[in-house]
Amino acid sequence: MESSERKKRIFSGIQPSGELTLGSYMGALKSWVNMQEEYDCVYCIVDMHAITVRQNPAELRRRAMAQLAQYIACGLDPEKSILFIQSHVPQHAELAWVLGCYTQFGELSRMTQFKQKSQQHADNITAGLFTYPVLMAADILLYQADAVPVGADQKQHVELCRDIAGRFNGIYGDVFTLPEPFIPRMGARIMSLGNPENKMSKSDPEGCVFLMDSPEDIRRKFKRAVTDSETSVRFDPAGKPGVSNLLTIYCAASGRTVEAAEAEFAGQGYGVFKPAVADAVIALTEPIRAEASRLMKDRTYLEGIYRSGAERAEQLARRTLRKVYKKVGFIER
Numbered sequence: 001m002e003s004s005e006r007k008k009r010i011f012s013g014i015q016p017s018g019e020l021t022l023g024s025y026m027g028a029l030k031s032w033v034n035m036q037e038e039y040d041c042v043y044c045i046v047d048m049h050a051i052t053v054r055q056n057p058a059e060l061r062r063r064a065m066a067q068l069a070q071y072i073a074c075g076l077d078p079e080k081s082i083l084f085i086q087s088h089v090p091q092h093a094e095l096a097w098v099l100g101c102y103t104q105f106g107e108l109s110r111m112t113q114f115k116q117k118s119q120q121h122a123d124n125i126t127a128g129l130f131t132y133p134v135l136m137a138a139d140i141l142l143y144q145a146d147a148v149p150v151g152a153d154q155k156q157h158v159e160l161c162r163d164i165a166g167r168f169n170g171i172y173g174d175v176f177t178l179p180e181p182f183i184p185r186m187g188a189r190i191m192s193l194g195n196p197e198n199k200m201s202k203s204d205p206e207g208c209v210f211l212m213d214s215p216e217d218i219r220r221k222f223k224r225a226v227t228d229s230e231t232s233v234r235f236d237p238a239g240k241p242g243v244s245n246l247l248t249i250y251c252a253a254s255g256r257t258v259e260a261a262e263a264e265f266a267g268q269g270y271g272v273f274k275p276a277v278a279d280a281v282i283a284l285t286e287p288i289r290a291e292a293s294r295l296m297k298d299r300t301y302l303e304g305i306y307r308s309g310a311e312r313a314e315q316l317a318r319r320t321l322r323k324v325y326k327k328v329g330f331i332e333r
């Protein structure tokens with residue numbers, strides 16, 4: 001084996017702040033699954049990010065476990081990829097502290113997600129919510145990731161991570177790999193079914209499809225999806241945001257192209273189109289739901305996965321943190 005031909009490394013994470021959605025699947029998880037063959041992948045359940053807004057502790061624990069089961073059910077293979085829980089690897093918090101000292105207040109103030117979330121949680125705008133992108137940069141840089149598969153909304157955070165890494169390297173030499181965001185061509189921004197001007201978000205249960213929704217719920221949600229007063233199934237995000245979003249979902253779920261889908265529904269109204277989208281989504285989610293439910297019953301198996309994942313992750317993380325501590329001038333213990 002040629003050790004110089006190291007596979008490129010991938011890192012990404014999802015917060016267990018709610019159930020996994022069709023948006024997070026199409027924007028991120030689907031790429032995570034596809035990248036496993038070619039890359040060296042590290043995938044995380046970022047529970048430390050989740051506490052930037054108030055969580056119920058028992059619920060957070062349950063969701064983190066359920067998320068691990070759903071990761072595996074979606075096709076993440078613990079033999080191929082490292083699957084772990086962020087709070088199990090202390091180097092995330094340690095590197096975040098250092099990186100925070102190389103990040104400008106002004107840079108963090110410009111983050112769109114901070115501006116949105118601080119409006120949504122106006123009574124609890126914490127320092128953690130503000131410095132969240134620094135922790136995310138630490139997640140990525142600890143593993144020297146080359147690429148970060150995320151939805152379009154996270155591009156700004158990955159770019160900030162690059163800026164921080166570039167600045168640090170500029171002072172101390174090549175410490176960090178500069179990561180690229182990897183954003184899928186189809187499905188990077190799935191919109192709410194109830195309000196297609198907004199991103200599909202887990203905080204809006206009716207506009208949002210969850211991977212663990214029952215077929216009845218999925219059919220109901222698509223039936224109620226907002227469209228327009230025309231009847232033609234045509235991709236036109238500015239003029240027909242609702243229908244275009246449904247087309248995106250249909251194509252991402254079924255693997256068809258937009259042209260093929262438009263041709264398939266030519267001359268047919270929304271009464272045929274909407275149930276077809278629901279069926280395509282159910283065909284995607286039902287096997288995931290069944291497998292995740294089965295895995296949830298096997299706690300011992302899931303515990304084994306996250307324990308060995310944390311061990312493997314920590315080995316990599318330790319190496320980077322040691323280098324960083326040395327560079328900034330801390331005495332080795």
Ligand code: ATP
Nearest residue numbers: 014015023024027028150151188189190200201202
């Ligand atoms: P919310 O806004 O609901 O709190 P979030 O962005 O915190 O959601 P996560 O589940 O943490 O959602 O996001 C996980 C991944 O899924 C990220 O890479 C994010 O970019 C992607 N993602 C989330 N929602 C969507 C969406 N509607 N369309 C495409 N990708 C999405």
Ligand code: LTN
Nearest residue numbers: 011012013014015046049136139
């Ligand atoms: N900020 C992301 C979640 C996240 C992440 C990461 C994504 C935390 N750390 C590292 C990619 C890489 C979100 O809100 N969806």
